[in-house]
Amino acid sequence: MSYQLENTQRGEKYNTIFSKVSPAKRRNRTARAHWRSRLLLGLYLALMILPIYWLINMSLQTNSEILGSMTLWPQNLTFDNYIGIFTDSSWYMGYVNSMLYVAMNMLITISVALPAAYAFSRYTFIGDKHLFFWLLTNLMAPPAVFLLPYFQLYYSVGLFDTHIAVALAHCLFNIPLAIWILEGFMSSVPKEIDETAYIDGYSFPRFFVKIFIPMIRSGIGVTLFFLFMFSWVELLLARTLTATDAQPIGMIMTRTSTASGIDWGTLAAAGVLTIIPGILVVYFVRNHIAKGFALGRT
Amino acid sequence: MQKHYNKSRLTKFKLTTLAAGLLLASGTLSAQEEDTRAIAERLVDEHFQNSTLSREEQIEELMWFAKAAEPFRGMDIQTVAEGLTTHVYESEVLAEAFSELTGINLTHNIIGEGDVVDTMQNQMQSGNSIYDGFVNDTDSIGTHIRYGTTINLTEAMENEWADYTLPTLDLDDFIGLQYGTGPDGSLYQLPTQQFANLYWFRHDWFQREDLQEQFREIYGYDLGVPTNWTAYQDIAEFFSEHVGEIDGTKVYGHMDYGRRDPSLGWRFHDSWLSMAGMGSPGVPSGNPVDDWGIRVNEDSQPVGASVSRGGATNSPASVFAMQKAVDWLRDFAPPEAQGMTFGEAGPVPAQGHIAQQIFWYTAFTADMTDPAVAVTDDEGNPLWRMAPSPTGPYWEEGMKVGYQDVGAWTFFDSTPEDRRTAAWLFGQFTVSKTVSLEKLMHGLTPIRESDIFSEQMTEMAPKLGGLVEFYRSPNESNWTPTGTNVPDYPRMAPLWWQNLAPVMSGEVTPQEGLDKLAADMDSTMNRLARANVFDSYAPVLNEEQDPQFWLDQEGAPKAKLDNEMPQGTTVPYDEMMEAWMAAGTRQE
Numbered sequence: 001m002s003y004q005l006e007n008t009q010r011g012e013k014y015n016t017i018f019s020k021v022s023p024a025k026r027r028n029r030t031a032r033a034h035w036r037s038r039l040l041l042g043l044y045l046a047l048m049i050l051p052i053y054w055l056i057n058m059s060l061q062t063n064s065e066i067l068g069s070m071t072l073w074p075q076n077l078t079f080d081n082y083i084g085i086f087t088d089s090s091w092y093m094g095y096v097n098s099m100l101y102v103a104m105n106m107l108i109t110i111s112v113a114l115p116a117a118y119a120f121s122r123y124t125f126i127g128d129k130h131l132f133f134w135l136l137t138n139l140m141a142p143p144a145v146f147l148l149p150y151f152q153l154y155y156s157v158g159l160f161d162t163h164i165a166v167a168l169a170h171c172l173f174n175i176p177l178a179i180w181i182l183e184g185f186m187s188s189v190p191k192e193i194d195e196t197a198y199i200d201g202y203s204f205p206r207f208f209v210k211i212f213i214p215m216i217r218s219g220i221g222v223t224l225f226f227l228f229m230f231s232w233v234e235l236l237l238a239r240t241l242t243a244t245d246a247q248p249i250g251m252i253m254t255r256t257s258t259a260s261g262i263d264w265g266t267l268a269a270a271g272v273l274t275i276i277p278g279i280l281v282v283y284f285v286r287n288h289i290a291k292g293f294a295l296g297r298t
Numbered sequence: 299m300q301k302h303y304n305k306s307r308l309t310k311f312k313l314t315t316l317a318a319g320l321l322l323a324s325g326t327l328s329a330q331e332e333d334t335r336a337i338a339e340r341l342v343d344e345h346f347q348n349s350t351l352s353r354e355e356q357i358e359e360l361m362w363f364a365k366a367a368e369p370f371r372g373m374d375i376q377t378v379a380e381g382l383t384t385h386v387y388e389s390e391v392l393a394e395a396f397s398e399l400t401g402i403n404l405t406h407n408i409i410g411e412g413d414v415v416d417t418m419q420n421q422m423q424s425g426n427s428i429y430d431g432f433v434n435d436t437d438s439i440g441t442h443i444r445y446g447t448t449i450n451l452t453e454a455m456e457n458e459w460a461d462y463t464l465p466t467l468d469l470d471d472f473i474g475l476q477y478g479t480g481p482d483g484s485l486y487q488l489p490t491q492q493f494a495n496l497y498w499f500r501h502d503w504f505q506r507e508d509l510q511e512q513f514r515e516i517y518g519y520d521l522g523v524p525t526n527w528t529a530y531q532d533i534a535e536f537f538s539e540h541v542g543e544i545d546g547t548k549v550y551g552h553m554d555y556g557r558r559d560p561s562l563g564w565r566f567h568d569s570w571l572s573m574a575g576m577g578s579p580g581v582p583s584g585n586p587v588d589d590w591g592i593r594v595n596e597d598s599q600p601v602g603a604s605v606s607r608g609g610a611t612n613s614p615a616s617v618f619a620m621q622k623a624v625d626w627l628r629d630f631a632p633p634e635a636q637g638m639t640f641g642e643a644g645p646v647p648a649q650g651h652i653a654q655q656i657f658w659y660t661a662f663t664a665d666m667t668d669p670a671v672a673v674t675d676d677e678g679n680p681l682w683r684m685a686p687s688p689t690g691p692y693w694e695e696g697m698k699v700g701y702q703d704v705g706a707w708t709f710f711d712s713t714p715e716d717r718r719t720a721a722w723l724f725g726q727f728t729v730s731k732t733v734s735l736e737k738l739m740h741g742l743t744p745i746r747e748s749d750i751f752s753e754q755m756t757e758m759a760p761k762l763g764g765l766v767e768f769y770r771s772p773n774e775s776n777w778t779p780t781g782t783n784v785p786d787y788p789r790m791a792p793l794w795w796q797n798l799a800p801v802m803s804g805e806v807t808p809q810e811g812l813d814k815l816a817a818d819m820d821s822t823m824n825r826l827a828r829a830n831v832f833d834s835y836a837p838v839l840n841e842e843q844d845p846q847f848w849l850d851q852e853g854a855p856k857a858k859l860d861n862e863m864p865q866g867t868t869v870p871y872d873e874m875m876e877a878w879m880a881a882g883t884r885q886e
Binding site for chain 1: 649661671
């Protein structure tokens with residue numbers, strides 16, 4: 001406080017020397033600038049939040065209100081859209097299915113990618129760089145080209161319409177991504193740490209779990225975030241590989257669009273519920289996100 | 299002796315056991331039958347009180363299902379349909395009732411229409427069974443008869459399904475059977491739901507004397523149900539430009555949509571061009587040219603869509619129809635309509651500021667009769683009416699008047715026979731007389747004549763704005779889905795919206811858009827023919843020649859008329875209804 005006061009006082013002194021603006025006016029101006037930036041920030045946040053607000057607003061309205069006049073908040077508040085989703089097993093099972101295969105996919109991918117990324121970051125072997133690059137190119141192929149081969153393959157081995165089928169199909173895209181992200185984090189950990197651990201008598205598994213993984217936990221958190229995002233919103237593979245037992249929520253949402261119009265209310269409610277898992281994941285990895293976007297390459 | 303005694307004792311024991319077993323078995327059987335009867339009775343009392351059958355007949359029909367399904371008891375099967383009120387009812391009420399009655403664990407999945415088509419295509423192409431039964435629009439009949447993987451229902455009912463076909467199915471009672479029938483007369487798809495597109499207008503506004511007078515003053519004839527496109531255009535102009543406002547609200551004389559979206563294609567290939575008179579007379583399929591403009595030869599083989607090959611997709615009648623679609627959307631519809639899709643534009647007339655719509659789906663009836671909407675009076679009676687759509691200058695007697703969407707049960711040979719048969723039982727259950735009237739009252743999509751003529755529908759009629767009258771008229775059969783001329787619906791439908799979206803937005807002229815569309819359709823048919831994917835009726839394209847050659851001949855494609863906008867004509871609604879009903883009523 002005293003420091004600030006001093007600064008202000010000094011500022012005023014300088015102002016009286018160099019500026020024609022009186023200290024009172026200047027204080028006003030600072031306050032105005034302060035308000036202006038708050039206003040802009042508020043406006044920015046309002047604009048950012050508006051679509052989500054609109055979605056929530058729609059999800060609490062009846063279809064006739066949505067299609068009638070534009071209302072800023074529900075005139076006839078209704079929870080029917082949510083009740084409909086939570087009481088109809090074919091609706092809520094869509095969420096359960098999606099969460100199941102996303103969780104499976106995250107688990108499989110991370111347990112495959114961790115050792116693979118470690119190998120890329122610690123060992124040199126013939127063609128290692130090429131292999132690493134080749135893995136990345138897998139991400140460039142559009143999922144659509146894999147649709148029919150995947151369908152045929154999973155069908156012939158009896159995995160069609162199972163959660164594991166979708167989880168495995170997503171691995172094709174998620175494993176290279178995960179290896180790439182994790183490799184960056186692992187490479188930033190000095191090799192000397194591995195060596196020190198061996199000298200201290202750590203076995204490799206113990207070292208990996210007790211020392212190494214905690215050092216790259218930001219990387220793992222962020223990797224899981226990306227895996228979730230890809231798997232949660234991916235619809236093309238998921239709907240081709242499933243029918244009834246494992247169909248994703250995105251597929252079920254398509255039933256709101258019919259020849260007698262769109263069931264806007266239910267669609268909005270389903271949309272709101274679809275955002276929630278994403279928000280939860282972001283909340284849990286929020287501290288790692290900044291580091292994650294640097295991908296460990298500091 | 300001992301041995302003999304033992305033997306006789308053994309025999310006696312065996313006989314006793316057998317007798318006891320038989321007694322027990324018959325006891326179990328009759329107990330089982332009693333259980334089933336109890337279930338059937340409860341289902342009828344709880345869910346299916348409205349039926350054209352007596353309660354006892356309903357129970358008998360349900361008992362037949364339970365008995366026929368015995369070999370499949372405990373089986374898990376899955377069927378699929380798009381999200382319409384009717385199918386939701388089938389999925390929530392009928393599937394559950396069927397499972398309870400038969401012991402077959404059935405899931406009737408509801409997904410988007412596009413997904414149903416994709417999944418079906420996936421099953422057809424890969425030969426792997428995804429669903430055991432599909433409810434698929436009969437627009438795909440041309441696809442089903444050609445690929446050879448769809449079950450021929452007529453043949454199956456005579457052979458492998460002879461014991462599994464409901465004795466009281468009564469095929470003659472169905473109203474849309476012709477749409478699922480191939481050129482060989484065999485049934486491929488069994489209707490379970492249907493709705494039509496009709497003209498829709500604000501009856502209350504049309505009845506207002508001040509508006510009637512004003513209209514007569516400007517146009518020289520009476521404001522009424524338009525019978526040609528000139529009158530439709532005049533009425534659209536009248537409300538948009540001359541009336542302008544009613545009760546302080548801006549009103550429009552036309553509603554349509556123009557967004558680049560698959561639903562844009564429906565409007566045009568379903569009916570728009572044929573309402574203008576592009577095709578040949580004949581229902582359900584115009585012969586030789588049908589409502590997509592595809593010409594077929596005597597053997598039902600497609601020979602071309604372009605005028606240069608004898609088709610009519612880019613004929614003068616089509617160009618006229620497209621030009622009107624563009625002009626009316628621009629001049630008489632609300633400005634936001636240009637950016638809307640079918641689903642967004644559909645509910646707009648219910649908001650109360652649209653005077654008429656040339657092409658309105660009866661699937662919206664239930665939403666439009668909701669007492670909360672602006673187009674019903676205080677008692678919930680509709681202020682609007684539906685009537686046949688006006689026809690264009692190229693239209694002639696005997697041609698289709700509009701579109702009918704018929705969702706029908708479809709089965710594929712890639713589904714294992716037992717599963718397919720179990721699904722066939724459910725399919726029949728959803729259309730059986732025990733449940734069909736109750737289903738009609740929920741979804742307003744009739745499939746049986748006996749239901750349409752039921753007392754219950756007579757009672758509902760005043761609330762439905764003409765729906766019941768429409769279906770009671772024998773003229774209803776002039777509303778038809780896509781016919782057998784289209785060889786591969788899923789592959790060809792996207793060509794329509796992709797080529798016609800730029801026409802609707804004014805980037806290219808109707809002639810340019812339609813020329814491109816016709817050329818694309820020809821090349822797609824040619825490619826499919828070369829790939830040798832069809833089992834029967836494969837396309838054999840005509841050689842290209844000067845379009846004038848075809849235009850000079852009788853019938854479609856028709857040469858350009860000197861006057862495409864003759865004097866507008868209208869009829870009063872009540873008179874039209876009388877004439878409509880005087881066409882005779884359907885035989886009950």
